[in-house]
Amino acid sequence: MATTRTGSNLSQIAATLGVSAATVSNALSGKGRVSAELAEKIRATAAELGYTPSLTGRALRTGRTGVLGLVLPDIANPLFPQIAQAIDYAASNAGYGVLIADSRGDVATQTDAINRLIERGVDGIVIVPRRGTRIADIGCPVAVIDSPSTPGNTVSADHWQGGQAIIEHLASFQHRKFLLIGNNPASNVQNDRIGGMRSRLPEGGHADVFWIENHEQRHGKGSLLGLREKVKQGFTAFAAVSDLHALRALTELQRAGVGVPEHVSVTGFDDLVWSSVVTPGLTTVRMDMAAIADIAIAALVRVIEADTTSGSDIPRTVAGTVAAADRSSVPMQLVVRQTSGPPTGIILS
Amino acid sequence: MATTRTGSNLSQIAATLGVSAATVSNALSGKGRVSAELAEKIRATAAELGYTPSLTGRALRTGRTGVLGLVLPDIANPLFPQIAQAIDYAASNAGYGVLIADSRGDVATQTDAINRLIERGVDGIVIVPRRGTRIADIGCPVAVIDSPSTPGNTVSADHWQGGQAIIEHLASFQHRKFLLIGNNPASNVQNDRIGGMRSRLPEGGHADVFWIENHEQRHGKGSLLGLREKVKQGFTAFAAVSDLHALRALTELQRAGVGVPEHVSVTGFDDLVWSSVVTPGLTTVRMDMAAIADIAIAALVRVIEADTTSGSDIPRTVAGTVAAADRSSVPMQLVVRQTSGPPTGIILS
DNA sequence: CAGGGATGATTAATCGATTAATCAAGTCTA
DNA sequence: TAGACTTGATTAATCGATTAATCATCCCTG
Structure with a gap:
């Protein structure tokens, strides 16, 4: 539970050391001005107290939750494990969590699913769109995994x-x-x-x-x-x-x-x-799902992070969707096993 | 992004109507004392402004994020789509989001994955444990999907x-x-x-x-x-x-x-x-994955919600883990297709 | 030696919702 | 009619982290 959790927060560290919470925040984030010795002491007690920042508190302040949404047309798709695993891995490495949303077949639910994710405050969304669906401009960064023929910010295998x-x-x-x-x-x-x-x-x-x-x-x-x-x-x-x-x-x-x-x-x-x-x-x-996921996540992260640092360097449509990866495709790899070989005729009666 | 979002929050509704934010909160949640007419007016303007409560803000205050974690031994498991779909569906219906975490094989990563989820402030976790793994007491409600032979709060097929x-x-x-x-x-x-x-x-x-x-x-x-x-x-x-x-x-x-x-x-x-x-x-x-997921989610939700309302009615171990479903098993259903039938001997040279 | 800078830390506001405590009227009872 | 309740709403504190603004020193220079 987020309530009881580890029981240590910024102010506790601050209290322990007799400094202000702001200083602790600065020390741990490396921003602001904190003397090297104090910073070191703060890091030490933070570690000692087993401090874990409350992502909720941070999210409220920064407006970024550190969570990405993953929308799938139909989880029952046998390809899904590969996709989810790769996305999860790439996102974890980038410090993001992955919230899943199954669009369960119909297109209406896909929109629903996307909205639920947005309500939850995801920072960006990876979408594997349902056949024939166009992803409308939604108010957050999106990366689409489909085919290079799909218009929009698409990453895909070639x-x-x-x-x-x-x-x-x-x-x-x-x-x-x-x-x-x-x-x-x-x-x-x-x-x-x-x-x-x-x-x-x-x-x-x-x-x-x-x-x-x-x-x-x-x-x-x-x-x-x-x-x-x-x-x-x-x-x-x-x-x-x-x-x-x-x-x-x-x-x-x-x-x-x-x-x-x-x-x-x-x-x-x-x-x-x-x-x-x-x-x-x-x-x-x-x-190469790993490569695809890396590209998709990297593109999202780039946009998300640029969003706050620089005003708006990266192309960004009016409504908020971002030309994330701008269309890249990853080569596929032939796996030769036993079902292919030279043909010999066969006479069937 | 959580920042720009729909652009309407409690105080905006309050300002529009010239009332206090607290009243708006009370009206929408049905708690506190608000006159019927005012409550109706508040609901109306809330709808008009397309108000969506900030789950982040709420989470910070209440300590509950409305997110459940789903830990899987190995996403590549072909059964995974069924599980994820069922859990996602049951959780959505209960108003929860699902954060996935792949434990990628080894046991150490499983613990890691669980910790990441807890750091993210999930309210509870559904675990499909890796073979031979025991789930240690972690500080949050857990439901395990495995086999009835597994000790702990387990839900599973029979x-x-x-x-x-x-x-x-x-x-x-x-x-x-x-x-x-x-x-x-x-x-x-x-x-x-x-x-x-x-x-x-x-x-x-x-x-x-x-x-x-x-x-x-x-x-x-x-x-x-x-x-x-x-x-x-x-x-x-x-x-x-x-x-x-x-x-x-x-x-x-x-x-x-x-x-x-x-x-x-x-x-x-x-x-x-x-x-x-x-x-x-x-x-x-x-x-019947749907039934299994329903039971698992219902058990988690019951514990999570009891946690705040009544002090501690439901059994709860010292460390925080909860005897959630307390072992229930769901019958399996035979699906007869064409690979089964009466045997006729065959002589192989 | 006074004043302009650099340095290191603190204050206080903020994000959005929730909720205990408080307050102002109006209603009822003794 | 005064005191006790009810009802309906407001205040203000809180959750935890971030960050702009401020302040106190100390140092250096003209």
Whole structure:
């Protein structure tokens, strides 16, 4: 509880040493003018008394809480652990706490979630926006993690380049007929990944895009994707935009008696937790979430801290949102496992 | 930013109406004595000015921040999304925010994480402890989510009963030779699940326990589990303590040419995100995370709120930790999909 | 030796809400 | 009608840290 806590505050230190609270504050923060000896003594007793500044008190005075908000479209997203972990780590290192807010699906809740965070006085917000959502100008610094195609202060993996890497890898095995498996055509991230893939098709190569959501609207949720048929049509490479879909493809193919990787190859995206333990291990492409989080947090922190020190050096829109990172993208890294290899035809009856 | 925010505070409302800030506070909180008409007028102007109380100001005065901490052993855990989502939802409904803290593996960091949260002034903490960790008495209300075998104020799913449900389901298909697949023998949760499973073995049934960590220590990380051999030995049911391991088993078996479910059955635990999309869909057992979160949060809130109202009605250990939920467990629910069915022998060469 | 600076510390105001203590009327009872 | 309550509102202190303004010394220079 904040009430009883460690039981030591500025004035106690001050009282112990017979000085004023202001001097203690100055000594500990290094601001103001305090003699070296006294400062040392103050630091010593502070340590002795186990002094921890009350972030609440400080927040009230400075207007900064030292807390960042993390808004996620849907926590159930399997990528979430990676994101949350990276953000938490980067924020901790920068001395900030992370308040989470799940926007639980719909867009209205996303706005709600953001407002709740602002009410709580967060200094800035990291948003992983819901598909197709634009983040309106809210009155606080924002960093968006999405795809480089998203307008606004966006940090993201270079999904396009990731797509290229996958296709180059597959093409090196002489694959020529690709099925690119996406989920939702409205997703910027997915379109970037698919765009990147298409941009690197080999000479004489051919690629079809298969959207799972469209398929499920016709055949029901969880239905087979009909990949056996695709194999019969000569597709030998199945490149999904997420490991989740790659896993779906892999198991469906295995079940249909198609050998992976000896007959066809399957690849995913994101290196989700199970990708390394399935048999065969899933070839995929990984984002450097740590780097992304670092950039996002650094951008936020820069803006937050500039906000009080210098008046307004850093670009800042009228309403308060800030051009934080100004669009940077982090390269993705190919992770080659066992689901990719040279194709050998297979005759299915 | 907390500084510029909505730009309306108690005194502004007071000034607008020509009354004192104290009266406004009383009117809005319903405490003190304020005439009905004035109270109504105050509420009206508050709404008009878009007043949002400064949680920081309130926190400083009341000593309660309205924030709960969520400590996780390892955010990378695939179960994490479910937990975080449920906790976030329950906490939001109770009017609390959730500050996350990843303990990143080691136990020392777990303590660190807890301390950081306390410094931030959280009113209570929900902990999903690292395997084998005991939560020491810290100076604030705590609710632990683990297994009923964990001492302390624990809320959890009834893992034992979940194990029983799985085995009963499998036994109903006449399975008799079970391989129970666990990861780490030190985990309370896993032991509960396995214990429950063993307790419901059918007449003449036999079960071996296979610990993946032990196996990997000998054969290397990510190596095959050798399930083909197990099938040859007559095992027909492979019951894992997590969907992650079930998936590993499923793909390994498929790859080895063993048909699931026609030859052998595979089951998991937790109904993780991919379980419904793999082919065949994974039979598993689900925790009611929403209920668990509700109980945990409700227990915390009860203690937190009792702390200020009545002196100390609720049991409270000397150091400050509180016997919050006092051990309650929530039943698990069987989710039958396609990986379970009647076994037919298979002859492997 | 008086006055301008530099140095080191203190005062007091402030952030925003809460709340105990107080005060001014009006109401009721003896 | 005086004294005791009620009712409705105000004052002022408080939570803990920060910081501008102020003040007291001591030093140095013209």
